[in-house]
Amino acid sequence: MKKFLLFIFLLPGALNTFAFTLSPEAKQEAALFNTFLQATYALREEDPKAFLYLQKALQADPDSKYLKRLLVSSALANGTPEDATPYADFINQGENSAEDWSIYGAYQWKTGDLKGAKESYEKALTLDPEDTRTLYQYVLLLSTFPVDEAAENFTKIAQKYPDLACDAYTETGHLYLRRQNFQKALEYYGKAVEADPTEPTPRLGRGEIYEKTNQFFLMLHEFEELEKMGYANAGTLSRMGSVYFLVKDYENAEKYFLKAKEHFNADAPSAYFLALLAEQKGDFSRAVGYLREASDYDVNPSKQLQAAFYLKRLNQPKESLKALQQAYRAFPDNIEIAYFYALALHDDAQYKKANKVLKKLLLTAPLYHDARLQYAYSLESARNYQEMENQLNILLEYQPNNAAALNLYAYSLAQRGERLPKAQEFIAKALALNPTDYSFIDTQAWVYFKQKNYTAAEDLLKSIPQEVLQANPEIAYHLGAVYFETGNREQAKIYLEMALPTQKEAKKLYKKLQKKAAR
Numbered sequence: 207m208k209k210f211l212l213f214i215f216l217l218p219g220a221l222n223t224f225a226f227t228l229s230p231e232a233k234q235e236a237a238l239f240n241t242f243l244q245a246t247y248a249l250r251e252e253d254p255k256a257f258l259y260l261q262k263a264l265q266a267d268p269d270s271k272y273l274k275r276l277l278v279s280s281a282l283a284n285g286t287p288e289d290a291t292p293y294a295d296f297i298n299q300g301e302n303s304a305e306d307w308s309i310y311g312a313y314q315w316k317t318g319d320l321k322g323a324k325e326s327y328e329k330a331l332t333l334d335p336e337d338t339r340t341l342y343q344y345v346l347l348l349s350t351f352p353v354d355e356a357a358e359n360f361t362k363i364a365q366k367y368p369d370l371a372c373d374a375y376t377e378t379g380h381l382y383l384r385r386q387n388f389q390k391a392l393e394y395y396g397k398a399v400e401a402d403p404t405e406p407t408p409r410l411g412r413g414e415i416y417e418k419t420n421q422f423f424l425m426l427h428e429f430e431e432l433e434k435m436g437y438a439n440a441g442t443l444s445r446m447g448s449v450y451f452l453v454k455d456y457e458n459a460e461k462y463f464l465k466a467k468e469h470f471n472a473d474a475p476s477a478y479f480l481a482l483l484a485e486q487k488g489d490f491s492r493a494v495g496y497l498r499e500a501s502d503y504d505v506n507p508s509k510q511l512q513a514a515f516y517l518k519r520l521n522q523p524k525e526s527l528k529a530l531q532q533a534y535r536a537f538p539d540n541i542e543i544a545y546f547y548a549l550a551l552h553d554d555a556q557y558k559k560a561n562k563v564l565k566k567l568l569l570t571a572p573l574y575h576d577a578r579l580q581y582a583y584s585l586e587s588a589r590n591y592q593e594m595e596n597q598l599n600i601l602l603e604y605q606p607n608n609a610a611a612l613n614l615y616a617y618s619l620a621q622r623g624e625r626l627p628k629a630q631e632f633i634a635k636a637l638a639l640n641p642t643d644y645s646f647i648d649t650q651a652w653v654y655f656k657q658k659n660y661t662a663a664e665d666l667l668k669s670i671p672q673e674v675l676q677a678n679p680e681i682a683y684h685l686g687a688v689y690f691e692t693g694n695r696e697q698a699k700i701y702l703e704m705a706l707p708t709q710k711e712a713k714k715l716y717k718k719l720q721k722k723a724a725r
Contacts, residue, residue, distance in 0.1 A: 256280050257289065264293075271299040279309050287316035304334035308343070315347055323347055324359075341370070345377060353381045357394070364401070372402035379411050388415045406437035413442070422449040440470035444479075451479055459483065472501035481512065490516040507537045511546060518550075527554055534563070541567060545577050548584065557588035575601055579611055586618050594618065609646070612636035617649045620656045629653050644674050648681045655688060664688045679705040683712040690715055695723065 257280040264273045274296035281290035290313050297310045311326030327344040330337065345363065348356045360378045364371035375398035382391035392415055398408035409428045416425035426449055429442045447462035460483050463476040477500035484493035497503060497513045510533035517526035530547040537543050544567040551560035564581035571577065578601045585594035595618075601611050616633035619625050633650045640646060647666055654663035667685040675682045686701030698719055705712035 257284060269299075271296045274299075275306060275309055278313050282309075282312055282316055287313060291317070302329075304330045304337055304340065306330075307333065308337065308340040311340075311347075312343065315343075320347065320350060324351075335367075341367070345370075345374070349377060349381060353385055353387075356381055357390075364397075368401075372398045372405050372408070375401060376405070376408045376411065379408060383411060383415065388419060391415055404435065406432050406435060409437075410442070413445075417445065422452065425449065438465070438469070440466040440473040440476065443469065444473055444475040447476065447479060451483075456483060456486070467499075470501075472499055474500045474502045474506075477501075477503075478509070481516075485516070490519045494520075504536070507533060507540045507543050510536070511543055514546065514550075523550070523553065526550060539570070541571050541574060541577075545574070545580070548577070548580060552580070552584050552587065555587075557584050560584040561588060561590070573604070575605055575608070579608070579614070582611070582614060586614065591618065591622065607635075607639055609636045609639040609643070612639075613643075613646050613649050616653060620649065620653045623656050626653060626657055629656075644670050644678070644681070648678075648684060651688075652684055655684065655691075660688055660692050664692065675701070676704060679708045679712070683709040683715075686712065687715060690719060695719060 257277065260273055260277045260280055264270060264277065267273060274293040277293040278290040278296065281287060281293075294310065294313055297306060302310075307326045307330035311323045311330060314320075314323035314326055324344075324347060327340060327347060330340045331344065334340070341363075345360075348359045348363075350356075351359070357378045360374040364374040367374075375394045379391045379394035379398060382388075382394060392412060395408040395411045395415075398405065399412075409432055413425045413428035413432075416422070416428065426446055429438070429446050432438055432442055443462050443466035447459045447466060450456070450459035450462060459479065463480045463483075466473045466476040467480075477496045481493040481496040484490070484496060494513050494516045497509050497516075500506070500509060503509050503513075510529065514526045514529040514533065517523075517529055527547075527550040530543065530550050533540075533543045534547045544563055548560045548563040548567070551557075551563065561581065561584045564577055564584060567577050568574065568581060578597055582594050582597040582601070585591075585597060595615070598611050598615050601608060602615075605611065612632045613636045616629040616631075616636065619629035619632070630653050633646065633653055636646050637643075637650060647670060651663040651666040654660070654666070664685075667681070667688060670681060670685075675685065682701045683705035686698045686705060689695070689698035689701065699716075702712050702716045702719065706716060
C-alpha cells in the first residue's frame with residue numbers, strides 16, 4: 207500500500223521529466239509526422255486541403271522526393287497542374303520507380319508535353335508491365351496523337367499485351383471512325399473481333415459504320431449478332447427497327463421497336479416510329495400513348511404537336527386544344543405550335559385569344575403569311591373588320607395572287623354589304639386563280655346575292671354538288687336564302703333545314719319562311 211502511494215506521488219514529476227527530454231529534432235519529426243497524417247487523411251477524403259498540408263510537411267523536409275511526388279499528384283487531382291510545377295523536379299532526385307514515372311507522365315500530359323508523357327509512361331510500364339492503371343492512361347494518351355501514329359502504337363500494345371489486343375484495336379477503330387476513315391476503321395474493328403469475338407464494342411462500331419454508309423443489311427447482321435450474344439439494348443434494337451421501317455417491313459419494324467421498349471420503355475426513337483405505325487393502322491389513341499411515353503416528350507415540341515394532331519383525328523377537339531395549350535406554355539416562342547394553337551382557338555370560337563396568339567407570333571415572324579391569313583380570319587370572326595383589312599392589305603402586298611386572302615376579303619365585304627364592286631374585283635381574281643374551288647364559287651354567288659342578282663347567284667350555287675352542300679351548312683344557307691328571295695319556298699325550306707344546326711342567320715330566315723307558310 208505504501209509503495210503504491212509512493213508511485214502516485216512520484217508519477218507527475220516523472221511525466222514532466224519525460225516531457226522536457228524531447229530534443230528539437232524529435233519535436234520536428236513529431237510535427238512532420240502529425241502534418242503528414244493530416245495530409246494522408248485529407249488525400250483519402252479527396253479534400254483539396256491535402257495540398258496545403260503537404261506543402262507544410264515539405265517545409266520540414268524540403269528534400270523529400272516522396273512529399274514532392276505527393277504534391278504533384280495532389281495538384282493534378284485538384285485540377286491545378288500549374289501548382290505542381292515547383293515540385294516536378296522530384297523526377298531528377300535519384301532512382302525512379304514505376305509510380306514516379308507514371309505520375310510524372312500525367313504531369314507532362316496535363317502541361318502539354320505529350321511526347322514526354324508518352325516516354326514517361328513507357329518507362330513506367332517497362333518497370334511494371336502489370337500496372338493496368340498506367341497502361342490505361344497510356345492508351346488514353348495515345349488517342350490524342352495523330353491517328354496513324356496512334357494506330358502504330360496501339361498495334362504494338364496489342365502485340366505486347368495479348369489480353370489488351372481487342373481494346374487496342376477497338377480504340378484504333380474509334381480513332382479512324384471519328385476521322386471518317388471508314389475503311390481503316392472497319393479493318394481495326396475486324397481485328398478487334400478476331401482478338402475477342404465475345405466483345406460487343408467493335409461490333410457496335412462496325413454497325414455504326416454500316417449505318418452511316420447506308421449498308422443497312424450489314425448493320426442488321428452486326429446487331430443481330432449482338433442480340434444473340436445478349437448485348438442488345440434499346441439503342442441497337444430501335445435502329446434495327448428503323449431499318450425495317452425504311453424498307454417497309456412494318457411487321458419486323460414494330461417487333462424490334464417493341465423489343466427496344468422492353469429494354470427502355472421511354473426510348474424516344476421507338477416511341478416515334480411506333481406512333482407512326484399506329485397512325486397507319488388508324489389507332490390514334492395508341493399513337494398518342496406512344497408519343498407521351500417517350501423520354502423527350504416534355505422537351506420535344508414536334509411530338510407534342512403530333513399528339514395534338516392525333517387527338518383531333520380522334521374527334522377530341524377539346525383534348526387537342528388542351529394539348530396545344532400545354533405545348534404553347536412550354537414553348538411560347540415556337541412558331542408552329544403558336545400557329546396551330548391559334549387555329550384550335552379559332553375552331554373553338556375563342557377568337558380574341560386566337561388573335562392575341564397570332565399577333566404575338568407575327569411580331570417575331572412577320573413573313574409567316576399563313577399565320578397572317580389566319581389572323582385575318584380570326585379578326586373577321588371577331589368582327590374587327592378594320593384590322594382584318596389591314597392584315598389582308600399587308601399580305602396582298604407580299605402575295606398579290608393569294609387566292610384565299612382575296613376570297614376572304616371579298617366574302618367579308620359581301621357579308622357586310624360594303625364596297626360590293628371591290629368585293630367583285632377580289633373574287634373575280636380569286637376565281638381566275640382557282641376556278642374550281644367551291645368556297646370561291648360560293649363567295650361569288652354571295653356577292654351576286656348582295657347585288658340582288660339572284661338568278662346568277664342561283665345558277666352558281668346549283669352547280670355545287672349536293673354532297674358539298676350537305677357538308678357545308680353555310681353554302682346550303684346561301685342557296686336557301688336565294689330560293690327564299692326568288693319565292694321558291696319548298697327549295698328554300700330544304701336548304702335552310704340543312705343549315706339550321708350551325709347557321710344563326712338560317713334560323714332567322716327559316717322562321718320568316720314558316721310565318722309566310724302559315725298565312
